[in-house]
Amino acid sequence: MFEIEKVDMEHIDRIGPLWEKLIQANAANSPYFADYYGTFEFEIRKGFLQEKLDNGAAMYTAVLVDREKKQDAGFVTVTYNRDTSFGEIEMLYLLEEYRGQGMGKKLFKMALSCLDINCIRDRKLCVTYGNEAALRLYESFGFYPFTIDCLQKRS
Template sequence: MSKVGFDTGGEELLGRVGPLWEKLKTHHAAHSVHFSEFLAGRTFVDRTADILCHGGEVRVDLAVRSGRDVGYCVCTISPSGTGEVDSLYVEEDFRGCGLGEALARRGLAWMDEKKVTRRSLSVVYGNDAALAFYRRLGFYPRNIQLDQLPASA
């Protein structure tokens, strides 16, 4: 088995994230208690626009094995200096070996270099495994945001 390497850059690498993000979207839709339909309807173009609309800095780390992208972490720093882990995904057959943590820590180290003092992230409700994962990285719930389901037509 060949070693996993990393490609690191900015928004120019977002296009390579797309196929993996689609798998993350499917995972989120399967685990969301109330918003599966909404999550399934999102596009990568929408998500990329969300990431870029803040006007800050973007960092993309891609995990690559034998020329295949097997995971990614997208982090941003807003103009006000808040860091965010915007999206993180690792292919199922690469989970459990520390790759997700390595990707997240690369993004967090970048935030350290940029002197970011506040960091945040969002977890889809129902994705309890992600809560435990991020807790190991020092993230804890600060508040709970509630959204209302759209009214049926």
């Protein structure tokens, strides 16, 4: 049995272990910057989220909980600003064992529902280059590449 639990910024550390797995998955998918992902730290990511909140954004984080296995199976985090009508799906991750069962779509729908309820018109997300499975999921909800950011790889 699965349940969704909302997590606020005060308890955001709960998603830390899943976030670490997200970063590992991004590194595995990245054909050019796997080593760069190794420099990412959850504390810094939390700081970026807090900065958005300090600047007037709101945040919604939902954790998918597998009650049978007594573990968190995935999460999604969204930030949005009602004044600018802009929202961003910041992070979405689902443990591999739960993929292909519609759980990723469920989390994504929850993110979109949050944006709908808050009348957020402009929506954005970022996908690691090479993560074709995620891109297909997002395209099924009407999200398509708009620009491609390139980083210079330096030795």
